[in-house]
Amino acid sequence: MERDFASWMGSVQARMEDVLTRLLPGASVAPARLHAAMRYATLEGGKRVRPLLCFAAGEASGAMPERLEIAAAAVEMIHAYSLAHDDLPCMDNDILRRGKPTVHVEFDEATALLVGDALQALAFHLLAEHRLADAPATQLEMVATLALAAGSRGMAGGQSIDLEATGKMLAVPELEAMHIRKTGALIRAAVVLGAGCGGPLAAAARAGLDRYAKCVGLAFQVVDDVLDAEASTATLGKTAGKDSKQGKPTFVSALGAAHAREFAEDLRQDALAALAPLGERARRLRELADFIVLRKF
Amino acid sequence: MERDFASWMGSVQARMEDVLTRLLPGASVAPARLHAAMRYATLEGGKRVRPLLCFAAGEASGAMPERLEIAAAAVEMIHAYSLAHDDLPCMDNDILRRGKPTVHVEFDEATALLVGDALQALAFHLLAEHRLADAPATQLEMVATLALAAGSRGMAGGQSIDLEATGKMLAVPELEAMHIRKTGALIRAAVVLGAGCGGPLAAAARAGLDRYAKCVGLAFQVVDDVLDAEASTATLGKTAGKDSKQGKPTFVSALGAAHAREFAEDLRQDALAALAPLGERARRLRELADFIVLRKF
Numbered sequence: 001m002e003r004d005f006a007s008w009m010g011s012v013q014a015r016m017e018d019v020l021t022r023l024l025p026g027a028s029v030a031p032a033r034l035h036a037a038m039r040y041a042t043l044e045g046g047k048r049v050r051p052l053l054c055f056a057a058g059e060a061s062g063a064m065p066e067r068l069e070i071a072a073a074a075v076e077m078i079h080a081y082s083l084a085h086d087d088l089p090c091m092d093n094d095i096l097r098r099g100k101p102t103v104h105v106e107f108d109e110a111t112a113l114l115v116g117d118a119l120q121a122l123a124f125h126l127l128a129e130h131r132l133a134d135a136p137a138t139q140l141e142m143v144a145t146l147a148l149a150a151g152s153r154g155m156a157g158g159q160s161i162d163l164e165a166t167g168k169m170l171a172v173p174e175l176e177a178m179h180i181r182k183t184g185a186l187i188r189a190a191v192v193l194g195a196g197c198g199g200p201l202a203a204a205a206r207a208g209l210d211r212y213a214k215c216v217g218l219a220f221q222v223v224d225d226v227l228d229a230e231a232s233t234a235t236l237g238k239t240a241g242k243d244s245k246q247g248k249p250t251f252v253s254a255l256g257a258a259h260a261r262e263f264a265e266d267l268r269q270d271a272l273a274a275l276a277p278l279g280e281r282a283r284r285l286r287e288l289a290d291f292i293v294l295r296k297f
Numbered sequence: 298m299e300r301d302f303a304s305w306m307g308s309v310q311a312r313m314e315d316v317l318t319r320l321l322p323g324a325s326v327a328p329a330r331l332h333a334a335m336r337y338a339t340l341e342g343g344k345r346v347r348p349l350l351c352f353a354a355g356e357a358s359g360a361m362p363e364r365l366e367i368a369a370a371a372v373e374m375i376h377a378y379s380l381a382h383d384d385l386p387c388m389d390n391d392i393l394r395r396g397k398p399t400v401h402v403e404f405d406e407a408t409a410l411l412v413g414d415a416l417q418a419l420a421f422h423l424l425a426e427h428r429l430a431d432a433p434a435t436q437l438e439m440v441a442t443l444a445l446a447a448g449s450r451g452m453a454g455g456q457s458i459d460l461e462a463t464g465k466m467l468a469v470p471e472l473e474a475m476h477i478r479k480t481g482a483l484i485r486a487a488v489v490l491g492a493g494c495g496g497p498l499a500a501a502a503r504a505g506l507d508r509y510a511k512c513v514g515l516a517f518q519v520v521d522d523v524l525d526a527e528a529s530t531a532t533l534g535k536t537a538g539k540d541s542k543q544g545k546p547t548f549v550s551a552l553g554a555a556h557a558r559e560f561a562e563d564l565r566q567d568a569l570a571a572l573a574p575l576g577e578r579a580r581r582l583r584e585l586a587d588f589i590v591l592r593k594f
Contacts, residue, residue: 117447
């Protein structure tokens, strides 16, 4: 099982690298500097957690991989754009990401800004241009889902709350509200889009998926906070300990590391329970919940 | 005729203010600072040239105003986001826009960044969420059109070329290639989306509209360059003369002011000629071509 999951994960990750390489404009296509920077920001990066969730949810709804890879690429481009913008001097001012210089360090600030802007547009272009659902109306709903997750009531809104929270103590409910937007919304969109690429699900299955996505999204952030507080920069591939240095409230500062770990474990159990209506089709989603909460980097 | 056009323009502008006021999240909805800044960046601003083009094109295809206002709002939000990002210190570093402090001056840089990010997402949300075309497949094409116009092969790409061109002399064909992306792509999208909200057009009418949009988009920029070189900051409501101060190549620097004016006039004639297949339905489009080229601010 463990070995089988690792092999599935590796194959999805490799497939995503191929797909993103193909879908991003070539580094020699004009404007070449922008396109090279978009590729730098997106390729060879990260664990591809959102694409993995997208593929796992698509397995639960019987979706074709040719559709899933497009939906997953769109979500990953939104994620990659958010990192390029987050790292800018006016935001987190970070110089290291995925073990490499951040986009504005490798290129320049204006290019990093445009990289994010253009990746966001490309994500929506992909969702609209390729056939991802049997009914175009369903596909329009998928566009709306991603847009809502990315916008002021989702990821960008979470960033804004994060900015205002710096230097403050937040209680757990406020932290949750922030992270449900900042990272949770896009993770949820990855699951919804993946499922949407396949056949329609019963209401109970859809509700279970949504609850799963919410729990996993939050658990992901709780574990991130624990790792940021405990791991080293070398292991993470990004600057460790920066949350506390920047005075950002985290689940570790609110709960302590031990209780934060317990909270993540509770969320994992909730996520697994929520998958009950999906039966065996939710196997990869279960494995991913374990992977996300039990990971060490 | 003249008076009638002014009254039509005023009514579309007033309608857009209402629509944008309604479609943007309220300034007291959390995250309040971000939403207040999104409203600041979008409301009470500009001539609404893109919405006017969208409505005029919709008149040519018999589109319902209830659809046009949504499409026009989406295009205008993309435009407003691009201004908030353009004005940032790492880009044009401008402090004045539409007679008011720019978004990062009135709020802060991080907020201006998120304003742009969130406005882009909201634009796509609007296009996907509201019913704008009889067939959902047509509406997906509209999403793809806007995404392509906003992305690295459109507006964001034009910005990138603009960055690299600063301090260089560009010949007219290179300037055209830059501006066809930087401002032309979104203006073209405004026309295509407006027409798309109505009934299908014959191939000749569609080709004519596209040629019109291309000419008007370029003429708009040529006139902008002339005005930037000749008008005062008070008249423009934004910093005048900044192109030459920043060493940016313009149609005035490439052609001289007199020839740039002639070029704009040629483009206006081309635009008007392209509308022939549309007959009397293209009246507002004709009037807008005149307005865009003959404006003094």
